[in-house]
Amino acid sequence: MLNPALVKERMPEQDPELRNKNFSEVALGYTPRQAAAEAKRCLNCKNAKCVAGCPVNVPIPQFIEQVAAGDFSAAYRIIAEQNALPAICGRVCPQESQCEGACVRGLKGEPVAIGALERFVADQFLEGSPAGNPAPERKAQKVAVVGSGPAGLTCAGELARQGYGVTIFEALHQPGGVLMYGIPEFRLPKALVQKELDKLRLMGVTFQLNVIAGKSITIDELFEQGFQAVFIGSGAGLPKFMGIPGENLNGVYSANEFLTRSNLMKSYDPASPTPIFVGEKVAVVGGGNVAMDAARTAKRLGAAEVSIIYRRGEAELPARKAEIHHAREEGIRFQLLTNPLRILGENGWVTGIECVAMELGPPDSSGRRSPVPQAGSEQVTKVDTVIVAIGQSPNPLISQSAQGLAVQRWGGIVVNKETMATSKHGVYAGGDAVTGAATVISAMGAGKKAAKAIAEYLALAESVS
Numbered sequence: 001m002l003n004p005a006l007v008k009e010r011m012p013e014q015d016p017e018l019r020n021k022n023f024s025e026v027a028l029g030y031t032p033r034q035a036a037a038e039a040k041r042c043l044n045c046k047n048a049k050c051v052a053g054c055p056v057n058v059p060i061p062q063f064i065e066q067v068a069a070g071d072f073s074a075a076y077r078i079i080a081e082q083n084a085l086p087a088i089c090g091r092v093c094p095q096e097s098q099c100e101g102a103c104v105r106g107l108k109g110e111p112v113a114i115g116a117l118e119r120f121v122a123d124q125f126l127e128g129s130p131a132g133n134p135a136p137e138r139k140a141q142k143v144a145v146v147g148s149g150p151a152g153l154t155c156a157g158e159l160a161r162q163g164y165g166v167t168i169f170e171a172l173h174q175p176g177g178v179l180m181y182g183i184p185e186f187r188l189p190k191a192l193v194q195k196e197l198d199k200l201r202l203m204g205v206t207f208q209l210n211v212i213a214g215k216s217i218t219i220d221e222l223f224e225q226g227f228q229a230v231f232i233g234s235g236a237g238l239p240k241f242m243g244i245p246g247e248n249l250n251g252v253y254s255a256n257e258f259l260t261r262s263n264l265m266k267s268y269d270p271a272s273p274t275p276i277f278v279g280e281k282v283a284v285v286g287g288g289n290v291a292m293d294a295a296r297t298a299k300r301l302g303a304a305e306v307s308i309i310y311r312r313g314e315a316e317l318p319a320r321k322a323e324i325h326h327a328r329e330e331g332i333r334f335q336l337l338t339n340p341l342r343i344l345g346e347n348g349w350v351t352g353i354e355c356v357a358m359e360l361g362p363p364d365s366s367g368r369r370s371p372v373p374q375a376g377s378e379q380v381t382k383v384d385t386v387i388v389a390i391g392q393s394p395n396p397l398i399s400q401s402a403q404g405l406a407v408q409r410w411g412g413i414v415v416n417k418e419t420m421a422t423s424k425h426g427v428y429a430g431g432d433a434v435t436g437a438a439t440v441i442s443a444m445g446a447g448k449k450a451a452k453a454i455a456e457y458l459a460l461a462e463s464v465s
């Protein structure tokens, strides 16, 4: 029977005053009763707009129907056909602008909580049977995947499922990309990511860690080693800086370094060989998910006061609404319409940040209203730490070392949007390395598209050999 409630079942969460001092997950997940009640809000639309809003086309009404009926295994099988990392997507996808943004129940009241239901189904499966599917019969052809973020993992999984030998080459000492080193534990528990990686290992995917493509090995050398195709999913890990005075002082971090040290190097543990200095007062510059993650991490690492400094207003904040809400609940302050001019220091260490107030002017060519500085409004605030979270771009290491690989002026690899084929024969690319910083699901969508094209390319190569 349809549940007519206009609002979603609320997912239980840790109390903000407790959780801003620990790294355990904030949102605790639905109980089976809550999941069934929420599933019964779905109208099972014939022309389901939510599916069109999903970049990997999960058959949403079909899986939700199974949740309502209490058959969680059937629900999982339906999701897994289209989405290789549902426990991750259920947690971090921007559903409000994708499936839930298109859900008809959102026309009057709140949309169905599709993300929370996906997370529930995936968690049930991972708890019950973490192993996943064993490797199918192996084909002779081998594919090299560079980078182990969601793009590389999805491409590898799709190809391994079809029997191709897949080796992932990863620069860091742990696989998972931003899922491991960027998004913090309190939003995405690393044990979950490990379970997804184990599923790939079981399917026969192998990992070569601490291998930097473009430095330890070139793309051409991968072909010489016997790989017949290469997928580049190397992400956009090169941090941008503001180019203002004081950015080289001690106490200034890129969000990338700060989060990597906290997540991968376990710097939140005082016994860690790579401790991190946080100080009492922290300014985080930027308004996206990365800025929210850095601010909330700084708070958990013991900072007394953490502020987000963003040059546009509330409505323009690019972070997910849920992340902004959680950050506010945890005591993060927001200094909006504010732009840093310089970072001040003494004896090489940060002591303050000078900012100017901004006003939104007329829209620019992108349609966004440009912030305009207000003369005479300059002010210095005392801080010990500044974290810069204003974006990342693709690292040029691979493109500079791979002859014939065309890239955009800003560093993104040029691909055919249908096949993800690059200008270099047998080389495909996808994810942030192509688009610049984007989302987990779009990286997965690109990995999936590339895997399909690679399989067709390899089948053709075999048929003519």
Ligand SMILES: Cc1cc2nc3c(=O)[nH]c(=O)nc-3n(C[C@H](O)[C@H](O)[C@H](O)COP(=O)(O)OP(=O)(O)OC[C@H]3O[C@@H](n4cnc5c(N)ncnc54)[C@H](O)[C@@H]3O)c2cc1C
Pocket: 092, 093, 094, 146, 147, 148, 149, 150, 151, 152, 169, 170, 171, 172, 175, 176, 177, 178, 179, 182, 183, 184, 211, 212, 213, 214, 233, 234, 235, 236, 237, 259, 289, 290, 293, 395, 397, 398, 430, 431, 432, 433, 437, 438, 439, 440, 441, 443
């Ligand atoms: C802090 C943070 C929070 C985010 N929050 C969200 C969110 O809530 N929701 C969302 O949808 N998206 C979020 N994103 C964005 C999302 O994580 C990325 O869009 C996505 O991870 C891109 O996937 P990818 O596979 O292209 O690259 P990545 O995840 O960046 O993985 C690339 C991998 O390639 C490796 N690599 C790089 N160069 C080389 C090389 N030369 N040789 C070998 N390996 C190499 C890297 O070490 C890395 O492991 C967030 C990003 C960050 C940084």
Ligand code: SF4
Pocket: 041, 042, 043, 044, 045, 048, 049, 050, 051, 060, 061, 102, 103, 104, 105, 112, 114
């Ligand atoms: S649009 Fe909303 S109500 Fe309709 S099938 Fe999708 S989730 Fe259910």
